[in-house]
Amino acid sequence: MVASAASTAEGGNPTLRIRGTLTITRAASIQREIDAEADPLTIDLSGVERMDTVGAWLIYRAVRDRHVKVVGASAETEGLLHEVAEYDKPVQVRPEEGPGFTRAISELGEWIAETGRTLVGLLGFFGATLIGLANVTTRPKRFRLNAVVQRFDVVGVRALGIIGLMSFLIGIVIGQQGAVQLQQFGAEIYTINLIGRITVRELGTLMTAIMVAGRSGSAFAAQLGTMKITEEIDAMKTIGVSPIEALVIPRLIAAVIMMPLLAFWAMLMSLLGGGIFVWLSLGIPPLTYVQRLQEVIPITDLWVGLIKAPVFGFIIALAGCFQGMLVEGNSEEVGLRTTTAVVQSIFLVIVLDAVFAVFFSSIGWG
Amino acid sequence: MSIETPKGCVPVIEVRGLSNHFGDQVIHEDLDLTVCRGEILGVVGGSGTGKSVLMRSIIGLQTPAAGEVEVLGENMVGREEDEAKNIRRRWGILFQNGALFSTLTVAENVEVPIREYFPYIKAPLLDEIASYKIAMGGLPPDAGPKYPSELSGGMVKRAGLARALALDPELLFLDEPTAGLDPYRRRLSMTLSLGCRSGWT
Numbered sequence: 001m002v003a004s005a006a007s008t009a010e011g012g013n014p015t016l017r018i019r020g021t022l023t024i025t026r027a028a029s030i031q032r033e034i035d036a037e038a039d040p041l042t043i044d045l046s047g048v049e050r051m052d053t054v055g056a057w058l059i060y061r062a063v064r065d066r067h068v069k070v071v072g073a074s075a076e077t078e079g080l081l082h083e084v085a086e087y088d089k090p091v092q093v094r095p096e097e098g099p100g101f102t103r104a105i106s107e108l109g110e111w112i113a114e115t116g117r118t119l120v121g122l123l124g125f126f127g128a129t130l131i132g133l134a135n136v137t138t139r140p141k142r143f144r145l146n147a148v149v150q151r152f153d154v155v156g157v158r159a160l161g162i163i164g165l166m167s168f169l170i171g172i173v174i175g176q177q178g179a180v181q182l183q184q185f186g187a188e189i190y191t192i193n194l195i196g197r198i199t200v201r202e203l204g205t206l207m208t209a210i211m212v213a214g215r216s217g218s219a220f221a222a223q224l225g226t227m228k229i230t231e232e233i234d235a236m237k238t239i240g241v242s243p244i245e246a247l248v249i250p251r252l253i254a255a256v257i258m259m260p261l262l263a264f265w266a267m268l269m270s271l272l273g274g275g276i277f278v279w280l281s282l283g284i285p286p287l288t289y290v291q292r293l294q295e296v297i298p299i300t301d302l303w304v305g306l307i308k309a310p311v312f313g314f315i316i317a318l319a320g321c322f323q324g325m326l327v328e329g330n331s332e333e334v335g336l337r338t339t340t341a342v343v344q345s346i347f348l349v350i351v352l353d354a355v356f357a358v359f360f361s362s363i364g365w366g
Numbered sequence: 367m368s369i370e371t372p373k374g375c376v377p378v379i380e381v382r383g384l385s386n387h388f389g390d391q392v393i394h395e396d397l398d399l400t401v402c403r404g405e406i407l408g409v410v411g412g413s414g415t416g417k418s419v420l421m422r423s424i425i426g427l428q429t430p431a432a433g434e435v436e437v438l439g440e441n442m443v444g445r446e447e448d449e450a451k452n453i454r455r456r457w458g459i460l461f462q463n464g465a466l467f468s469t470l471t472v473a474e475n476v477e478v479p480i481r482e483y484f485p486y487i488k489a490p491l492l493d494e495i496a497s498y499k500i501a502m503g504g505l506p507p508d509a510g511p512k513y514p515s516e517l518s519g520g521m522v523k524r525a526g527l528a529r530a531l532a533l534d535p536e537l538l539f540l541d542e543p544t545a546g547l548d549p550y551r552r553r554l555s556m557t558l559s560l561g562c563r564s565g566w567t
Contacts, residue, residue, distance in 0.1 A: 052534035095511035329515030330468030
Protein backbone atom coordinates (compact mmCIF):
# COMPACT_ATOMS: atom_id res chain seq x y z
CA MET A 1 0.00 0.00 0.00
CA VAL A 2 1.44 3.31 -1.02
CA ALA A 3 1.20 5.92 1.63
CA SER A 4 1.82 9.49 0.75
CA ALA A 5 1.08 13.03 1.64
CA ALA A 6 0.70 15.60 -1.08
CA SER A 7 0.13 19.28 -0.69
CA THR A 8 -1.78 21.44 -3.15
CA ALA A 9 -3.08 24.96 -2.97
CA GLU A 10 -6.83 25.12 -3.49
CA GLY A 11 -8.53 28.49 -3.29
CA GLY A 12 -5.57 30.15 -1.60
CA ASN A 13 -5.42 27.68 1.34
CA PRO A 14 -2.74 25.01 1.12
CA THR A 15 -4.19 21.53 1.51
CA LEU A 16 -2.30 18.52 2.81
CA ARG A 17 -3.72 15.30 1.47
CA ILE A 18 -2.78 12.21 3.48
CA ARG A 19 -3.27 8.83 1.88
CA GLY A 20 -2.80 5.23 3.00
CA THR A 21 -1.91 4.49 6.60
CA LEU A 22 -1.63 7.15 9.23
CA THR A 23 0.03 5.21 12.02
CA ILE A 24 2.99 5.28 14.36
CA THR A 25 5.15 3.75 11.61
CA ARG A 26 4.92 7.01 9.68
CA ALA A 27 4.66 9.32 12.66
CA ALA A 28 7.96 11.11 12.08
CA SER A 29 7.47 11.75 8.36
CA ILE A 30 3.84 12.87 8.75
CA GLN A 31 4.89 15.25 11.49
CA ARG A 32 7.54 16.73 9.22
CA GLU A 33 4.95 17.15 6.42
CA ILE A 34 2.56 18.95 8.72
CA ASP A 35 5.26 21.15 10.21
CA ALA A 36 6.50 22.11 6.75
CA GLU A 37 3.15 23.64 5.76
CA ALA A 38 2.23 27.21 6.60
CA ASP A 39 -0.96 28.33 8.34
CA PRO A 40 -3.83 28.35 7.55
CA LEU A 41 -3.76 24.71 6.49
CA THR A 42 -6.40 22.22 5.46
CA ILE A 43 -5.70 18.55 6.05
CA ASP A 44 -7.62 16.16 3.86
CA LEU A 45 -8.04 12.75 5.46
CA SER A 46 -10.34 11.25 2.83
CA GLY A 47 -7.58 9.00 1.51
CA VAL A 48 -6.66 7.53 4.91
CA GLU A 49 -7.19 3.78 5.06
CA ARG A 50 -5.95 3.08 8.55
CA MET A 51 -5.27 5.37 11.45
CA ASP A 52 -4.06 4.62 14.96
CA THR A 53 -3.99 6.80 18.04
CA VAL A 54 -0.56 8.23 17.24
CA GLY A 55 -1.82 9.30 13.82
CA ALA A 56 -4.92 10.76 15.41
CA TRP A 57 -2.77 12.56 17.97
CA LEU A 58 -0.67 14.19 15.24
CA ILE A 59 -3.79 15.52 13.52
CA TYR A 60 -5.35 16.54 16.83
CA ARG A 61 -2.34 18.50 18.05
CA ALA A 62 -2.11 20.27 14.68
CA VAL A 63 -5.73 21.34 15.07
CA ARG A 64 -5.16 22.30 18.70
CA ASP A 65 -1.96 24.32 18.30
CA ARG A 66 -2.30 25.74 14.83
CA HIS A 67 -4.77 27.18 12.41
CA VAL A 68 -5.66 23.85 10.82
CA LYS A 69 -8.91 22.55 9.38
CA VAL A 70 -9.58 18.84 8.87
CA VAL A 71 -11.76 17.68 6.01
CA GLY A 72 -12.81 14.35 4.58
CA ALA A 73 -12.55 12.36 7.78
CA SER A 74 -14.58 9.14 7.83
CA ALA A 75 -16.83 8.41 10.79
CA GLU A 76 -14.29 6.02 12.24
CA THR A 77 -11.44 8.50 11.91
CA GLU A 78 -13.61 11.23 13.37
CA GLY A 79 -14.40 8.99 16.34
CA LEU A 80 -10.75 8.30 17.01
CA LEU A 81 -9.93 12.02 16.82
CA HIS A 82 -12.56 12.73 19.45
CA GLU A 83 -11.34 9.84 21.56
CA VAL A 84 -7.79 11.16 21.53
CA ALA A 85 -8.98 14.68 22.34
CA GLU A 86 -10.66 13.29 25.43
CA TYR A 87 -7.32 12.06 26.73
CA ASP A 88 -5.50 15.33 26.22
CA LYS A 89 -4.77 16.05 29.85
CA PRO A 90 -1.83 17.89 31.32
CA VAL A 91 0.04 14.73 32.25
CA GLN A 92 3.46 15.37 33.71
CA VAL A 93 6.03 13.21 31.99
CA ARG A 94 9.39 14.34 33.31
CA PRO A 95 10.26 15.13 36.91
CA GLU A 96 10.72 18.79 37.69
CA GLU A 97 14.31 19.85 37.95
CA GLY A 98 15.73 23.10 39.25
CA PRO A 99 18.86 24.79 37.91
CA GLY A 100 22.17 22.92 38.24
CA PHE A 101 23.61 24.93 41.12
CA THR A 102 20.66 24.65 43.49
CA ARG A 103 20.32 21.00 42.54
CA ALA A 104 23.94 20.31 43.48
CA ILE A 105 23.45 22.05 46.85
CA SER A 106 20.23 20.25 47.56
CA GLU A 107 21.83 16.93 46.63
CA LEU A 108 24.71 17.63 49.01
CA GLY A 109 22.24 18.54 51.74
CA GLU A 110 20.20 15.43 51.12
CA TRP A 111 23.33 13.33 51.20
CA ILE A 112 24.37 14.76 54.56
CA ALA A 113 20.90 14.37 56.01
CA GLU A 114 20.77 10.81 54.67
CA THR A 115 24.11 9.96 56.26
CA GLY A 116 22.92 11.39 59.55
CA ARG A 117 19.68 9.44 59.36
CA THR A 118 21.63 6.26 58.55
CA LEU A 119 23.83 6.70 61.61
CA VAL A 120 20.85 7.34 63.86
CA GLY A 121 19.07 4.44 62.22
CA LEU A 122 22.02 2.11 62.80
CA LEU A 123 22.06 3.11 66.45
CA GLY A 124 18.34 2.49 66.67
CA PHE A 125 18.72 -0.84 64.94
CA PHE A 126 21.50 -1.79 67.36
CA GLY A 127 19.15 -0.91 70.23
CA ALA A 128 16.31 -2.91 68.72
CA THR A 129 18.53 -5.98 68.39
CA LEU A 130 19.66 -5.62 72.01
CA ILE A 131 16.01 -5.48 73.10
CA GLY A 132 15.32 -8.48 70.89
CA LEU A 133 18.23 -10.34 72.46
CA ALA A 134 16.94 -9.46 75.94
CA ASN A 135 13.47 -10.72 75.01
CA VAL A 136 14.88 -13.95 73.71
CA THR A 137 17.01 -14.52 76.81
CA THR A 138 14.16 -13.84 79.22
CA ARG A 139 11.76 -16.01 77.22
CA PRO A 140 13.95 -18.80 75.82
CA LYS A 141 10.92 -20.41 74.18
CA ARG A 142 10.98 -17.63 71.61
CA PHE A 143 14.54 -18.52 70.69
CA ARG A 144 14.48 -19.99 67.19
CA LEU A 145 16.97 -22.82 67.46
CA ASN A 146 16.24 -24.23 63.99
CA ALA A 147 16.84 -20.91 62.29
CA VAL A 148 20.09 -20.44 64.20
CA VAL A 149 21.36 -23.92 63.36
CA GLN A 150 20.48 -23.37 59.73
CA ARG A 151 22.49 -20.13 59.75
CA PHE A 152 25.42 -21.94 61.41
CA ASP A 153 25.45 -24.22 58.41
CA VAL A 154 25.23 -21.42 55.84
CA VAL A 155 27.60 -18.97 57.52
CA GLY A 156 30.04 -21.44 59.02
CA VAL A 157 30.16 -24.94 57.60
CA ARG A 158 29.70 -23.97 53.98
CA ALA A 159 32.43 -21.34 54.26
CA LEU A 160 35.05 -23.84 55.45
CA GLY A 161 36.19 -24.76 51.95
CA ILE A 162 36.76 -21.30 50.56
CA ILE A 163 38.18 -19.83 53.76
CA GLY A 164 40.48 -22.83 54.18
CA LEU A 165 41.79 -22.56 50.65
CA MET A 166 42.25 -18.80 50.91
CA SER A 167 44.15 -19.08 54.21
CA PHE A 168 46.30 -21.92 52.94
CA LEU A 169 47.40 -19.78 50.00
CA ILE A 170 47.96 -16.74 52.20
CA GLY A 171 50.21 -18.87 54.43
CA ILE A 172 52.29 -19.83 51.40
CA VAL A 173 52.48 -16.23 50.16
CA ILE A 174 53.62 -14.90 53.55
CA GLY A 175 56.21 -17.65 53.79
CA GLN A 176 57.50 -17.06 50.31
CA GLN A 177 57.67 -13.28 50.53
CA GLY A 178 59.15 -13.42 54.03
CA ALA A 179 61.79 -15.93 53.02
CA VAL A 180 62.93 -13.85 50.06
CA GLN A 181 63.56 -10.84 52.29
CA LEU A 182 64.97 -12.67 55.31
CA GLN A 183 67.35 -14.77 53.21
CA GLN A 184 69.29 -11.57 52.49
CA PHE A 185 70.32 -11.55 56.15
CA GLY A 186 70.68 -15.29 56.36
CA ALA A 187 67.80 -15.26 58.78
CA GLU A 188 65.30 -17.43 56.94
CA ILE A 189 64.51 -19.29 60.16
CA TYR A 190 62.61 -16.16 61.19
CA THR A 191 60.15 -16.85 58.36
CA ILE A 192 58.45 -19.11 60.90
CA ASN A 193 58.08 -16.22 63.36
CA LEU A 194 56.62 -14.11 60.59
CA ILE A 195 54.11 -16.74 59.46
CA GLY A 196 53.12 -17.70 62.96
CA ARG A 197 52.62 -14.28 64.46
CA ILE A 198 51.04 -12.48 61.52
CA THR A 199 48.50 -15.18 60.74
CA VAL A 200 47.45 -15.90 64.32
CA ARG A 201 47.38 -12.32 65.50
CA GLU A 202 46.12 -10.44 62.47
CA LEU A 203 45.50 -12.02 59.12
CA GLY A 204 43.60 -15.14 60.11
CA THR A 205 40.81 -13.10 61.69
CA LEU A 206 40.92 -10.17 59.31
CA MET A 207 40.81 -12.21 56.11
CA THR A 208 38.07 -14.39 57.54
CA ALA A 209 36.07 -11.30 58.41
CA ILE A 210 36.44 -9.95 54.89
CA MET A 211 35.39 -13.28 53.44
CA VAL A 212 32.40 -13.54 55.79
CA ALA A 213 31.37 -9.97 54.94
CA GLY A 214 31.48 -10.80 51.25
CA ARG A 215 29.77 -14.15 51.64
CA SER A 216 27.29 -13.76 54.47
CA GLY A 217 26.96 -10.01 55.10
CA SER A 218 25.90 -9.50 51.49
CA ALA A 219 23.56 -12.48 51.67
CA PHE A 220 21.92 -11.08 54.82
CA ALA A 221 21.30 -7.73 53.15
CA ALA A 222 19.98 -9.30 49.96
CA GLN A 223 17.72 -11.76 51.79
CA LEU A 224 16.17 -9.21 54.11
CA GLY A 225 15.94 -6.65 51.30
CA THR A 226 14.04 -9.04 49.07
CA MET A 227 11.76 -9.98 51.93
CA LYS A 228 11.12 -6.30 52.48
CA ILE A 229 10.15 -5.78 48.84
CA THR A 230 7.86 -8.79 48.70
CA GLU A 231 6.18 -7.53 51.90
CA GLU A 232 7.16 -10.70 53.77
CA ILE A 233 8.47 -8.62 56.64
CA ASP A 234 5.22 -6.64 56.80
CA ALA A 235 3.29 -9.91 56.78
CA MET A 236 5.46 -11.14 59.65
CA LYS A 237 4.76 -8.03 61.71
CA THR A 238 1.00 -8.29 61.20
CA ILE A 239 1.04 -11.93 62.27
CA GLY A 240 2.85 -10.87 65.42
CA VAL A 241 6.27 -12.31 64.68
CA SER A 242 9.04 -9.82 65.38
CA PRO A 243 11.34 -9.63 62.34
CA ILE A 244 14.21 -8.73 64.66
CA GLU A 245 13.73 -11.92 66.67
CA ALA A 246 12.97 -14.16 63.73
CA LEU A 247 15.42 -12.86 61.13
CA VAL A 248 18.08 -10.64 62.65
CA ILE A 249 18.96 -12.44 65.87
CA PRO A 250 19.57 -15.87 64.32
CA ARG A 251 21.91 -14.27 61.77
CA LEU A 252 23.63 -12.22 64.44
CA ILE A 253 24.19 -15.22 66.71
CA ALA A 254 25.38 -17.35 63.81
CA ALA A 255 27.91 -14.72 62.73
CA VAL A 256 29.13 -14.10 66.29
CA ILE A 257 29.64 -17.79 67.03
CA MET A 258 30.94 -18.84 63.64
CA MET A 259 33.46 -16.03 63.22
CA PRO A 260 35.94 -17.21 65.92
CA LEU A 261 35.61 -20.81 64.75
CA LEU A 262 36.26 -19.84 61.16
CA ALA A 263 39.09 -17.54 62.21
CA PHE A 264 40.71 -20.39 64.13
CA TRP A 265 40.33 -22.63 61.11
CA ALA A 266 41.86 -19.93 58.93
CA MET A 267 44.85 -19.64 61.30
CA LEU A 268 45.42 -23.38 61.20
CA MET A 269 45.23 -23.50 57.42
CA SER A 270 47.63 -20.57 57.06
CA LEU A 271 50.09 -22.25 59.40
CA LEU A 272 49.71 -25.43 57.37
CA GLY A 273 50.34 -23.60 54.10
CA GLY A 274 53.34 -21.79 55.55
CA GLY A 275 54.64 -25.03 57.05
CA ILE A 276 54.51 -26.85 53.74
CA PHE A 277 56.28 -23.93 52.08
CA VAL A 278 59.15 -23.77 54.57
CA TRP A 279 59.50 -27.56 54.47
CA LEU A 280 59.72 -27.76 50.67
CA SER A 281 61.51 -24.51 50.00
CA LEU A 282 63.74 -23.90 53.04
CA GLY A 283 64.14 -27.52 54.08
CA ILE A 284 62.82 -27.00 57.61
CA PRO A 285 61.13 -30.27 58.66
CA PRO A 286 57.54 -30.13 59.99
CA LEU A 287 58.53 -31.16 63.51
CA THR A 288 60.99 -28.31 63.82
CA TYR A 289 58.39 -25.97 62.36
CA VAL A 290 55.76 -26.93 64.96
CA GLN A 291 58.28 -26.74 67.80
CA ARG A 292 59.48 -23.36 66.67
CA LEU A 293 55.87 -22.08 66.33
CA GLN A 294 55.26 -23.09 69.95
CA GLU A 295 58.28 -21.10 71.04
CA VAL A 296 57.64 -17.92 69.08
CA ILE A 297 53.88 -17.42 69.26
CA PRO A 298 52.78 -16.18 72.67
CA ILE A 299 49.40 -17.48 73.72
CA THR A 300 48.20 -13.87 73.93
CA ASP A 301 48.45 -13.70 70.11
CA LEU A 302 45.81 -16.39 69.87
CA TRP A 303 43.60 -14.47 72.32
CA VAL A 304 44.05 -11.29 70.32
CA GLY A 305 42.94 -13.06 67.17
CA LEU A 306 40.03 -14.87 68.79
CA ILE A 307 38.70 -11.95 70.84
CA LYS A 308 38.42 -9.79 67.74
CA ALA A 309 36.57 -12.42 65.73
CA PRO A 310 33.12 -12.34 67.39
CA VAL A 311 33.15 -8.53 67.42
CA PHE A 312 33.81 -8.52 63.69
CA GLY A 313 31.07 -11.10 63.19
CA PHE A 314 28.65 -8.90 65.11
CA ILE A 315 29.52 -5.84 63.03
CA ILE A 316 29.17 -7.74 59.76
CA ALA A 317 25.79 -9.21 60.66
CA LEU A 318 24.53 -5.91 62.05
CA ALA A 319 25.51 -3.95 58.95
CA GLY A 320 24.11 -6.61 56.63
CA CYS A 321 20.76 -6.89 58.41
CA PHE A 322 20.46 -3.13 58.88
CA GLN A 323 21.02 -2.39 55.20
CA GLY A 324 18.63 -5.17 54.25
CA MET A 325 15.92 -3.68 56.46
CA LEU A 326 16.48 -0.26 54.88
CA VAL A 327 15.50 -1.51 51.42
CA GLU A 328 12.46 0.22 50.10
CA GLY A 329 10.99 0.24 46.66
CA ASN A 330 12.62 -1.53 43.80
CA SER A 331 14.99 -4.35 43.02
CA GLU A 332 17.82 -1.97 42.19
CA GLU A 333 17.82 -0.87 45.81
CA VAL A 334 18.54 -4.44 46.95
CA GLY A 335 21.74 -4.44 44.95
CA LEU A 336 22.67 -1.00 46.18
CA ARG A 337 22.06 -1.86 49.83
CA THR A 338 23.93 -5.14 49.50
CA THR A 339 26.98 -3.33 48.17
CA THR A 340 26.72 -0.74 50.93
CA ALA A 341 26.47 -3.49 53.54
CA VAL A 342 29.68 -5.15 52.37
CA VAL A 343 31.62 -1.89 52.02
CA GLN A 344 30.41 -0.64 55.39
CA SER A 345 31.19 -3.85 57.24
CA ILE A 346 34.67 -4.25 55.76
CA PHE A 347 35.42 -0.61 56.54
CA LEU A 348 34.19 -0.93 60.11
CA VAL A 349 36.10 -4.18 60.58
CA ILE A 350 39.36 -2.53 59.50
CA VAL A 351 38.76 0.52 61.70
CA LEU A 352 38.02 -1.72 64.67
CA ASP A 353 41.06 -3.83 63.90
CA ALA A 354 43.23 -0.72 64.22
CA VAL A 355 41.55 0.16 67.52
CA PHE A 356 42.15 -3.38 68.79
CA ALA A 357 45.80 -3.27 67.71
CA VAL A 358 46.40 -0.14 69.78
CA PHE A 359 44.43 -1.49 72.70
CA PHE A 360 46.20 -4.86 72.89
CA SER A 361 49.63 -3.28 72.56
CA SER A 362 48.93 -0.89 75.39
CA ILE A 363 47.79 -3.66 77.73
CA GLY A 364 51.08 -5.39 77.06
CA TRP A 365 49.88 -8.14 74.73
CA GLY A 366 52.35 -7.07 72.09
CA MET B 367 -12.04 -29.87 23.62
CA SER B 368 -13.19 -27.92 20.59
CA ILE B 369 -15.61 -25.10 20.04
CA GLU B 370 -17.47 -24.30 16.81
CA THR B 371 -15.72 -21.54 14.94
CA PRO B 372 -18.12 -18.84 13.72
CA LYS B 373 -18.41 -18.22 10.02
CA GLY B 374 -16.27 -15.53 8.43
CA CYS B 375 -13.73 -15.81 11.17
CA VAL B 376 -10.28 -14.35 10.62
CA PRO B 377 -8.23 -16.21 13.21
CA VAL B 378 -5.77 -14.14 15.19
CA ILE B 379 -4.86 -16.89 17.62
CA GLU B 380 -4.84 -20.54 16.64
CA VAL B 381 -3.82 -23.21 19.11
CA ARG B 382 -3.84 -26.84 18.11
CA GLY B 383 -3.16 -29.86 20.30
CA LEU B 384 -1.39 -27.87 23.00
CA SER B 385 0.04 -29.89 25.88
CA ASN B 386 1.89 -28.53 28.87
CA HIS B 387 3.16 -30.26 31.93
CA PHE B 388 5.52 -29.48 34.79
CA GLY B 389 7.07 -32.77 35.83
CA ASP B 390 4.21 -35.16 36.45
CA GLN B 391 1.65 -32.41 36.73
CA VAL B 392 -0.37 -32.06 33.53
CA ILE B 393 -1.55 -28.51 32.93
CA HIS B 394 -2.99 -28.77 29.43
CA GLU B 395 -3.70 -31.84 27.34
CA ASP B 396 -4.53 -31.61 23.65
CA LEU B 397 -6.01 -28.12 23.83
CA ASP B 398 -7.48 -26.47 20.72
CA LEU B 399 -8.42 -22.81 20.63
CA THR B 400 -9.28 -20.31 17.93
CA VAL B 401 -9.77 -16.61 18.57
CA CYS B 402 -11.19 -14.50 15.75
CA ARG B 403 -10.53 -10.92 14.86
CA GLY B 404 -12.80 -8.65 16.86
CA GLU B 405 -13.53 -11.29 19.42
CA ILE B 406 -13.14 -10.79 23.15
CA LEU B 407 -12.25 -13.99 24.89
CA GLY B 408 -12.27 -14.34 28.62
CA VAL B 409 -10.68 -17.39 30.18
CA VAL B 410 -12.13 -18.20 33.56
CA GLY B 411 -10.96 -20.88 35.95
CA GLY B 412 -9.90 -21.59 39.51
CA SER B 413 -6.43 -20.91 40.81
CA GLY B 414 -3.77 -23.12 39.32
CA THR B 415 -5.88 -24.31 36.38
CA GLY B 416 -3.39 -23.06 33.83
CA LYS B 417 -4.83 -19.74 32.63
CA SER B 418 -1.54 -17.92 32.84
CA VAL B 419 0.39 -20.88 31.44
CA LEU B 420 -1.94 -20.89 28.44
CA MET B 421 -1.25 -17.20 27.89
CA ARG B 422 2.48 -17.74 28.32
CA SER B 423 2.41 -20.56 25.76
CA ILE B 424 0.57 -18.38 23.28
CA ILE B 425 2.92 -15.44 23.64
CA GLY B 426 5.94 -17.71 23.47
CA LEU B 427 7.29 -17.39 27.00
CA GLN B 428 6.66 -21.06 27.67
CA THR B 429 7.65 -23.74 25.20
CA PRO B 430 4.82 -26.26 25.16
CA ALA B 431 5.53 -29.99 25.42
CA ALA B 432 3.47 -30.54 22.29
CA GLY B 433 1.18 -28.65 19.95
CA GLU B 434 1.19 -25.70 17.59
CA VAL B 435 0.50 -22.06 18.31
CA GLU B 436 -0.11 -19.43 15.66
CA VAL B 437 -0.60 -15.77 16.50
CA LEU B 438 -1.61 -13.30 13.76
CA GLY B 439 -0.69 -15.95 11.23
CA GLU B 440 2.81 -16.56 12.55
CA ASN B 441 4.07 -19.72 14.14
CA MET B 442 5.07 -19.14 17.76
CA VAL B 443 6.71 -22.47 18.63
CA GLY B 444 10.36 -22.97 17.83
CA ARG B 445 10.65 -19.89 15.64
CA GLU B 446 13.67 -17.67 15.26
CA GLU B 447 14.15 -14.63 17.45
CA ASP B 448 14.13 -12.28 14.43
CA GLU B 449 10.76 -13.49 13.18
CA ALA B 450 9.29 -12.95 16.59
CA LYS B 451 10.10 -9.23 16.50
CA ASN B 452 7.43 -8.56 13.87
CA ILE B 453 4.76 -10.06 15.95
CA ARG B 454 5.87 -8.42 19.17
CA ARG B 455 5.06 -4.96 17.95
CA ARG B 456 1.55 -6.00 17.02
CA TRP B 457 0.47 -7.16 20.45
CA GLY B 458 0.29 -5.66 23.90
CA ILE B 459 0.59 -7.67 27.06
CA LEU B 460 -0.47 -6.75 30.57
CA PHE B 461 1.10 -9.05 33.11
CA GLN B 462 -0.51 -10.19 36.32
CA ASN B 463 1.53 -7.87 38.52
CA GLY B 464 2.05 -5.12 35.98
CA ALA B 465 5.69 -6.11 35.36
CA LEU B 466 6.74 -2.48 35.07
CA PHE B 467 10.47 -1.89 34.81
CA SER B 468 11.20 -0.79 38.33
CA THR B 469 14.12 1.47 37.51
CA LEU B 470 12.14 3.53 34.98
CA THR B 471 9.38 6.04 35.61
CA VAL B 472 5.85 5.36 34.42
CA ALA B 473 6.32 7.62 31.39
CA GLU B 474 9.62 5.94 30.52
CA ASN B 475 7.96 2.55 30.87
CA VAL B 476 5.32 3.55 28.35
CA GLU B 477 8.00 4.91 26.02
CA VAL B 478 10.06 1.69 26.05
CA PRO B 479 8.14 -0.15 23.28
CA ILE B 480 7.89 3.00 21.18
CA ARG B 481 11.61 3.70 21.47
CA GLU B 482 12.41 0.10 20.66
CA TYR B 483 10.47 -0.02 17.40
CA PHE B 484 10.41 3.62 16.33
CA PRO B 485 13.70 5.11 17.49
CA TYR B 486 13.42 8.07 15.12
CA ILE B 487 10.38 9.56 16.89
CA LYS B 488 11.63 12.71 18.58
CA ALA B 489 11.49 13.26 22.32
CA PRO B 490 8.76 15.97 22.40
CA LEU B 491 6.35 13.84 20.37
CA LEU B 492 7.35 10.78 22.39
CA ASP B 493 6.47 12.62 25.59
CA GLU B 494 3.12 13.67 24.17
CA ILE B 495 2.33 10.10 23.13
CA ALA B 496 3.33 8.85 26.59
CA SER B 497 1.17 11.55 28.15
CA TYR B 498 -2.07 10.59 26.39
CA LYS B 499 -1.36 6.86 26.82
CA ILE B 500 -1.02 7.49 30.56
CA ALA B 501 -4.33 9.35 30.52
CA MET B 502 -5.87 6.44 28.58
CA GLY B 503 -4.61 3.99 31.16
CA GLY B 504 -6.64 5.99 33.66
CA LEU B 505 -3.78 7.37 35.70
CA PRO B 506 -3.79 10.80 37.35
CA PRO B 507 -1.74 13.54 35.62
CA ASP B 508 1.07 13.51 38.18
CA ALA B 509 1.80 9.80 37.68
CA GLY B 510 4.18 10.24 34.74
CA PRO B 511 7.46 10.95 36.57
CA LYS B 512 6.74 8.49 39.39
CA TYR B 513 8.54 5.20 39.85
CA PRO B 514 6.56 1.95 40.07
CA SER B 515 7.49 1.63 43.75
CA GLU B 516 5.65 4.89 44.45
CA LEU B 517 2.39 3.63 42.93
CA SER B 518 -0.46 1.64 44.44
CA GLY B 519 -1.23 -1.84 43.12
CA GLY B 520 -4.12 -0.62 40.98
CA MET B 521 -2.05 2.23 39.57
CA VAL B 522 0.75 -0.19 38.66
CA LYS B 523 -1.81 -2.17 36.71
CA ARG B 524 -3.06 0.93 34.93
CA ALA B 525 0.51 1.89 34.06
CA GLY B 526 1.04 -1.65 32.75
CA LEU B 527 -2.07 -1.20 30.63
CA ALA B 528 -0.76 2.11 29.30
CA ARG B 529 2.45 0.33 28.32
CA ALA B 530 0.52 -2.52 26.70
CA LEU B 531 -1.42 0.05 24.65
CA ALA B 532 1.72 1.98 23.66
CA LEU B 533 1.90 0.63 20.11
CA ASP B 534 -1.88 0.49 19.50
CA PRO B 535 -1.77 -3.30 19.43
CA GLU B 536 -3.99 -5.44 17.25
CA LEU B 537 -4.09 -8.04 19.96
CA LEU B 538 -4.24 -7.35 23.66
CA PHE B 539 -3.48 -9.94 26.30
CA LEU B 540 -4.59 -9.12 29.81
CA ASP B 541 -3.61 -11.47 32.59
CA GLU B 542 -5.96 -10.96 35.54
CA PRO B 543 -6.85 -7.43 34.46
CA THR B 544 -9.56 -6.85 37.04
CA ALA B 545 -7.56 -7.77 40.12
CA GLY B 546 -6.90 -4.52 41.95
CA LEU B 547 -8.89 -2.41 39.51
CA ASP B 548 -12.23 -0.74 40.07
CA PRO B 549 -14.38 0.18 37.10
CA TYR B 550 -12.66 -1.93 34.55
CA ARG B 551 -15.58 -2.26 32.20
CA ARG B 552 -15.20 1.33 31.05
CA ARG B 553 -11.56 0.84 30.27
CA LEU B 554 -12.14 -2.33 28.34
CA SER B 555 -14.76 -0.74 26.12
CA MET B 556 -12.36 2.11 25.61
CA THR B 557 -9.53 -0.11 24.50
CA LEU B 558 -11.84 -1.83 22.07
CA SER B 559 -13.00 1.37 20.47
CA LEU B 560 -9.35 2.17 19.92
CA GLY B 561 -9.11 -0.70 17.53
CA CYS B 562 -7.92 -3.53 19.68
CA ARG B 563 -9.15 -6.63 18.08
CA SER B 564 -8.93 -9.28 20.73
CA GLY B 565 -8.68 -9.38 24.45
CA TRP B 566 -7.75 -11.94 26.97
CA THR B 567 -8.85 -12.18 30.52
